[in-house]
Amino acid sequence: MDRGGFVDGVLAARFEAERGRLRAVAQRMLGSTGEAEEAVQEAWLRLGRAGAEEVANLPGWLTTVVSRICLDVLRARAVRREEPAGEGLPEVVDGGAGPEREALLVESVGRALLVVLERLGPAERVAFVLHDGFAVPFEQIAPIVGRSPVAAKKLASRARRRVRGAAVPGPERPAGHRRVVEAFLAASRGGDLGALLAVLAPDVVRRADPAALPPGRALVACGAEVVARETLVFGRRARFGAVVLVDGVPGIVIAPGGRLRLVLRVAVVDGRVAGYEVVADRARLAALELTLLPEGGLQGRGADGQA
Incomplete structure (x- = not known):
């Protein structure tokens, strides 16, 4: 095997080691198994175009790329309003992705959390998921959402209040x-x-x-x-x-x-x-x-x- 093939093989192996975590990030951000898989696959394609020599910190680079892809998807959703709540409810509802994928998504994320996350704005959701779910520091979150670290922290804090609310006495x-x-x-x-x-x-x-x-x-x-x-x-x-x-x-x-x-x-x-x-x-x-x-x-x- 030539040197280029060896490097590509090593890079692919390193990517596969990160795939599960990246899918988990994307599922929480998008609430969709199919869209999460597409986001992860797009990150792999971008990694191939960038090349190993351009990536010093592969886990961090991949997290950033997947998060930006997800943010774009969330922003597009907010504009299109493709699936407005409460419309077109059939007699027997389904999740659109098949019962097996539905079960996997709900098991890994939780239906209640998915519903509440849907209420967040795109940047809020990304900041909250990255920080509270995966301990990504705000210095890394800031360029993803196009804010300063302080503003990114405020996004996550506001999202946290909307997700958790306050007890009613x-x-x-x-x-x-x-x-x-x-x-x-x-x-x-x-x-x-x-x-x-x-x-x-x-x-x-x-x-x-x-x-x-x-x-x-x-x-x-x-x-x-x-x-x-x-x-x-x-x-x-x-x-x-x-x-x-x-x-x-x-x-x-x-x-x-x-x-x-x-x-x-x-x-x-x-x-x-x-x-x-x-x-x-x-x-x-x-x-x-x-x-x-x-x-x-x-x-x-x-x-x-x-x-």
């Missing part, structure tokens, strides 16, 4: 609210009528935006038996569900592929679901504050972003 967070919401989601996923009846109050009321239901369905349903059986019919959506804080109170997002489609605002009284509202209207979804549950995050970091 007092009676707005009754004891056990989260446990009840999680039990309701689990029963919906499992198609367990008995478990649903156990978690629903006898006089529970379900309300829904018109966009959340097929034509002809009542926007209001009352009574545990009616609401439970209806929930079973539409329970296939529950497999795309995750519990998050909705305006500071535990609720449920329905997000195939990590893309928000519905939000369930859940009222809990005396340890049971007293009512829930299915929000599907675009404007209403955009107005909701969605944040992670207290232990959520990229790597279990504290409020200051430190491990």
Whole structure:
């Protein structure tokens, strides 16, 4: 083998050693397995054009290139608004990338985190993911997002507040609210009528935006038996569900592929679901504050972003 082939082989081997980490970075930034793989492949092509002699720090160079590619994709999305939330929700939603890729993405990133990250601006998302998720210093993040290190730190800090939010004190967070919401989601996923009846109050009321239901369905349903059986019919959506804080109170997002489609605002009284509202209207979804549950995050970091 000639010297050039040897160098190319070594470079390819070094790139493959970084591929998993680069894919993880891109998945968190883009919320899409397919787009993440494309970003990583584009980084490989750019590395081939640059040549080994131009790259002193390969991991750092590749992280920068992948992050810039992702930032471009996020900015293009913001302009195109290709997939507006709450529109065109089919009876059985899917993630667009197939169930296996959907499962891999959700397992590696987390559906709730994907939904919350979608609320960030492109530069905020890149700065937050790099710093809080992968401990990239702000001096390296700054040129990627086109800001100073101080401004990049502010971007990440603002994103962190939007991702984690703040606890809602007092009676707005009754004891056990989260446990009840999680039990309701689990029963919906499992198609367990008995478990649903156990978690629903006898006089529970379900309300829904018109966009959340097929034509002809009542926007209001009352009574545990009616609401439970209806929930079973539409329970296939529950497999795309995750519990998050909705305006500071535990609720449920329905997000195939990590893309928000519905939000369930859940009222809990005396340890049971007293009512829930299915929000599907675009404007209403955009107005909701969605944040992670207290232990959520990229790597279990504290409020200051430190491990």
